[in-house]
Amino acid sequence: MFRLIQNALKHAAQETQEYVKLTVAAIRAIFSPPLYRHDIVEQFDAIGVGSLTVVLLTGFFTGAALALQSGLTLDQFGARPVVGRLVSASMVKELGPVLTGLMLTGRIGSGIAAELGSMVVTDQINALRALGTDPVRKLVVPRVLAGFFMAPVLTVVADFVGVFGGWLVARFQLQVASSLYWSSTTQALYIQDVWMGLIKPFVLGFVIVTIACYVGLRTRGGTQGVGRATTIAVVAGSVAVIAVDFFVTQVLVSLLY
């Protein structure tokens, strides 16, 4: 029993070490030539533009549901007009970053792990190396850059459509005046909240993509292995999003407020 736990811990430590190694290699590669510009542009498009639809949909419905729920609660205090405050504060500080992070994990985390995983099992990664290309520079760096910079952009988009979804519900179902809704959304937002909502997605985007790349590149065992890698990337990525969100919030709260 003790042996088993010991082995599991050792294994986890090894995996973490390998993950950190890849992350460090990727960061170093960003700041030294060669940089594959074409691939970077392609990934910004695939990760950023490609994820827009799911982010729009989740953002919209989350904001709408939030307005409905808080409308009910606020009625108990006769405070229905401040529904905008609750929607915007929750979206910007917490739900926007986390939900966008989760959607990105599902969409691009799985995609990256599957793509890199199948490149591993079909020897395409080895072929790259044999042809003189460093797979970290060619494959990991463009994805990490795209994830790092596009996650915040997508989060801002999600925040906006969320608040918009909240407005639709507030205006037409809760019968709150539009001017009241919009003024209350901005009233409750402090600059710290905005910082909080903007810094988080940078970290989340980075974590999602590096985990997916790591899991994809260590794929073993044929097509089955690719399936396994995809699952691991999504599960580990989702847990990491929630956990990292907590720790980043903790740090930012003590730094900003």
Place this chain on the structure above:
Amino acid sequence: MLETSTPSPSATEVLDAPGAPVIVFDRVQLAFDEKVVLQDISFTLIKGHTKIILGASGSGKSTILKIVTGLLRADGGVVWVNGARVDKLSERDLMAVRGDLGMIFQEGALFDSLTVRENVGYKLYEESDMPIDDVDRRVEEVLGFIGLAEHIDKMPSELSGGQRRRVAIARAMAFKPKIMLYDEATTGLDPITATTVDDEIIKLRDLENVSSIVVTHQLRDAFYVAQHMAVRGADGRVEVVPASPDKEREAEFIMLKDGLICFEGDADALRTSTDPYLRTFLS
């Protein structure tokens, strides 16, 4: 101790001379976890010659090629490729050695997100300063040589197995490496297509003076490559004809078994061998 990644001038001279050893394996060992794949492997590939590696599947043939290119690192022993100690070089220094190595992977390993043109020209487009026009011309030339000129803008998934294998050869030869490594380039192909692939191997070796390691478990192809040679006729046409006895001796067979070399010699020696394992393999 002085350690350099590039061979000294005198070594370069030696390597340029005919009969120079371009690949040397000296007591190479490799194990994956507990499983010993290569126990004690030594051989030398002479410039312009052919080494044909035979062996059952799982005997470590692909592993040997991956050690040559530095994709895998041996646990023990010494590996020289073109005068560089591949077993000791860092990934960065290996890139220089790989510039002279063309590897054809077992399943082709074409980049399936790139077109045939981009695949074949990959190294020249991405990793060289060659002007785009020159690269385009080189890619077209290579695809013409291999007889796939009309497929240049297709994706690999649109090609047949034999065509994919030939694109893989085109990709490996596009940057004019001096050593070619073929990992089961004909496995799974019908005899006619296999022969066209074998002809490419022979042409590269005899017309471009490329040294080759040919991994296969198909004896038909092994003997075909060993016993034919390419000649350019007076009218400039290339023909593949039965090899002269001297030429035939430049192709050497190696048979792997249990991580060891159980046979080494030319085609005649292989055919007349009385070793029981070889006999079952040959029949």
